Amino acid sequence: MAALTTLGIIHTAISLVAVGSGIVSLARTGNITWKNGVGKTYIVTTILTCLTGFGIYQHGGFGKPHILGIITLVVIAIAYAGDRQNLGRASKYVAAIGYSMTFFFHFIPAVTETTTRLPVSAPLAAGPDDPLVQKLVGICFLLFLIGTTLQVIKLRSKSGAGGGVAA
Structure with missing residues (x-):
């Protein structure tokens, strides 16, 4: 197992902040958005x-x-662009699904790196193509699909009730 470089440690720390803020945002509001501080933290740290x-x-x-x-x-x-309402009626859906998709994307390398590095003496997986990695990423994808479906249902119900878009 290769040790983490200084950049690797910084990258990992930033990604943990991104994932943590994504979890907080989803738990608090049911979505990730640029319109609040925790959402901004998620987006900036995901870019970093x-x-x-x-x-x-x-x-x-x-x-x-x-x-x-x-x-x-x-x-x-x-x-x-969806968050800024630049995509017409689809904006709120594009923002919700897009940010959630990036949240899912975090878990692809997280699962791969964790299972191929830990435990140090005998990692759980041999590499990114290991069946365990593939199954775990598949589970994360299923959770992404369930989560985005719930977000779309929530957005539709708010729009149908004349409530507009939730921030």
């Missing part, structure tokens, strides 16, 4: 996680982690 990640993914050049980082940044930009 992506940017610091580009410097630590050194497994033979450009690869899947880089692609995930780029996709995450693109999805954040689209979700932010």
